[in-house]
Amino acid sequence: MTLQDKASLRKIAFAARKSAHGQGLDQAANAALLKAAEALPNAQVIAGYMPIRTEVSPLATMAALSDAGKRICVPVITGEQQPLEFHEWTPTSDMVDGPFGEMVPRSGERLIPDVLIMPLVAFDKTGTRLGYGGGFYDRSLAQIAAKKQVRAVGFAYAAQELDVLPKEPTDWPLDAIVTEMGAVTF
Numbered sequence: 001m002t003l004q005d006k007a008s009l010r011k012i013a014f015a016a017r018k019s020a021h022g023q024g025l026d027q028a029a030n031a032a033l034l035k036a037a038e039a040l041p042n043a044q045v046i047a048g049y050m051p052i053r054t055e056v057s058p059l060a061t062m063a064a065l066s067d068a069g070k071r072i073c074v075p076v077i078t079g080e081q082q083p084l085e086f087h088e089w090t091p092t093s094d095m096v097d098g099p100f101g102e103m104v105p106r107s108g109e110r111l112i113p114d115v116l117i118m119p120l121v122a123f124d125k126t127g128t129r130l131g132y133g134g135g136f137y138d139r140s141l142a143q144i145a146a147k148k149q150v151r152a153v154g155f156a157y158a159a160q161e162l163d164v165l166p167k168e169p170t171d172w173p174l175d176a177i178v179t180e181m182g183a184v185t186f
Helices: 003-021 026-038 059-067 136-145
Strands: 045-047 071-076 085-089 095-097 103-105 115-119 151-155 176-179 182-185
Touching (some): 026 176, 071 103, 071 136
Parallel strands (some): 151 176
Antiparallel strands (some): 095 103
């Protein structure tokens, strides 16, 4: 599959995500995400994300998990071709603009997550994820997995599912995908 093919798939998925975003599905998606996160054994440090554009927002789940005593962190981009850092977040964290328009904690301890809840552009039935193309999550998952077990959970609207996505050797497979329709594990 070529980069042009991936660009075409992203265009289709972005349009589907944009359409789903305005339909009030985030509450149902967060209910499914919270249920899935609570069922994960040994998940004490959980990475969420600060939503941008039309991404489904995990903020309600992140706040609930924080209230339940879990340590929550969010990704911080440190540079091109680098793995992400994950800085602690709480519902009261002072946030500032990050390099790609995302919000990041002004301060917060650097953590190594047990679970990464990741935004995505598209997914398929096999657990393949199509992201924005920067490889940040793939590098990060590889780095964390070299130190400890880590779970990759995609968070999206059901409308973002495509039949088949290209898979490259560096693409990290999802352990689960969660949408407003529920969770599917792989």
